[in-house]
Amino acid sequence: MSTAADVGPRPARRRWSARALPYLILAPALVAELAVHIVPMLVGVFMSTLRLNQFSIRDWVNAPFVGLDNYVSVATLDSSVAAGLLRSFGVTVLFSVLAVLGEFLLGLAAAVALHRPFRGRAVLRTLFLVPFALPMFSSVITWMFMLQRDTGLVNTVLVDWLGLTDERPFWLVGQNSFVSLVVVAVWRTWPFAFLTITAGLQSIPTELYEAANVDGAGPWRRLFSITLPMLRPVNTVLLLVLFLWSFNDFNTPYLLFGQAAPAEAGLISLHIYQSSFVTWNFGLGSAMSVLMLLFLLVVTVGYLAVVNRRRDNG
Amino acid sequence: MAESGWARWIRRAVITALAVFTLVPLYVMVSSSVKPLRDVQGPFTAVPSTITLQPFVDMWRTVPLARYFVNSAVIALGAMVCSMVIAILAAYAVSRFRFRGRGTFLTSALATQMFPGILFLLPLFLIFVNLDRGFGLELFGSRVGMVITYLTFALPFSIWLLAGYFDAIPRELDEAALVDGTGPLGALFRVLLPAALPGVAAVAVYSFMTAWTEVLFASVLTTSETRTLAVGLRAYATQSNVYWNQVMAASLVVSVPVLLGFLLLQRALVQGLTAGAVKS
Structure with missing residues (x-):
């Protein structure tokens, strides 16, 4: 017991720094990934719910929120946007x-x-x-x-x-x-x-x-x-x-x-x-990008599921 | 294992066809770059009427190629150095420590590689423009902004490849260094890095290549002052009167550094590139 008390503080401190170390040296990579990939992606999803065009883009944070309107106009099959x-x-x-x-x-x-x-x-x-x-x-x-x-x-x-x-x-x-x-x-x-x-x-x-x-x-x-x-x-x-x-x-x-x-x-x-x-219509562009990502996710997950099931059966 | 006669002929035919397919564009690039202008203005000729090095001289004057070159070099080198430092630290963390979120980090880093670039481009463009307006941070149209963007493009591959190299180095080596009183960073830089040198070199070449050849982000996030080769060279080829011999000369010159680096480090790069598919 007494020996444990004697050396107690040092291992504890070392354990703390040892636990923090991997996060510290990972931090630059994490920050970079967040700044250039994750945050822009979330902003992109947010943008897809705004009416962002050449008029509102200067002050885009205050652009009118339109919910799923951009997605609706992409999905309205007789519109030129959807056709394109x-x-x-x-x-x-x-x-x-x-x-x-x-x-x-x-x-x-x-x-x-x-x-x-x-x-x-x-x-x-x-x-x-x-x-x-x-x-x-x-x-x-x-x-x-x-x-x-x-x-x-x-x-x-x-x-x-x-x-x-x-x-x-x-x-x-x-x-x-x-x-x-x-x-x-x-x-x-x-x-x-x-x-x-x-x-x-x-x-x-x-x-x-x-x-x-x-x-x-x-x-x-x-x-x-x-x-x-x-x-x-x-x-x-x-x-x-x-x-x-x-x-x-x-x-x-x-x-x-x-x-x-x-x-x-x-x-x-x-x-x-x-x-x-x-056309500077970033709202619509973002909505299309999000749909593209969703399609790729569905294809990837579906493909891997089919391939893995076949491997399990075979 | 004897090979029957017709199998050998099929094999030879396949190899020949693929070699021709590969070589023709390379031959067009090299041969056209030494042709005089009149040779590239009429129907294509297989052999130059005379060989001239004039296109390699003239190409610098037709478009601001030197400026593009400097921009590309500064941006690619900057992205390479930053991305290497960050990747080395991250790979060390991933290879030598078991911590919460390790698997999530590795998987999500890889997943971002597969997302469409256009998804990040629109928001990144707005973010850059707004940082400029709101805080005076000149990221849009600046080399710094391009370095920040590009350094992340090579990160996931670099981290995976380096972590693989570190994993292959016996733990006893760096643990011995730790016992000798060197800190963890000392162990990384004095023991692990020298042992993983081919991997470090491969990562350097890869991150340089990524930045040197990127087109999508460069076409939006650079201005005429910071235009890179990847975008500038296309402008060359769409002028009203295209000097194709100069375009080909320029294409050749800007390819050489990347090509040499890739071929020199072939083995390490190929191993890293194919590991994802082969290991799983």
């Missing part, structure tokens, strides 16, 4: 599905093709990384040059070299702009799928392939019976990440088309950006 958002939503979903599919398939093909060691494999791996490592504005602007109607490489190859069409198509306006958008997004992001799948492949024990080989399984059989099932947990996360990136993509359409993107390629982030900064 719905169209952009459809474009974004289609874009995300196609981009994720393309990125995943290219990544899988490359990872499987480079799985077996050969001379020059390291060089190819580094080469395939380059599109992902390149600053996006450089690569998308290069694509913008390639897709120019009169001076671009794409039309030179299609029309002048191969003679596939007589008329030089436009790639940055109209229907074709959607195709351009998907191709550019896939070019830029597929290396990430390649990297992730490569890392996943390295964790598959080689004995599995050796056993399959003894059983006389061909390459397709090995792909569908070993590689893909073993990659399942990796692919689950990968597909989700790719989908969220594509759905949130602002950079590709903005850099490729500028503020006035063609409607065929106006992804939802750019759509909200345009309608917010062109």
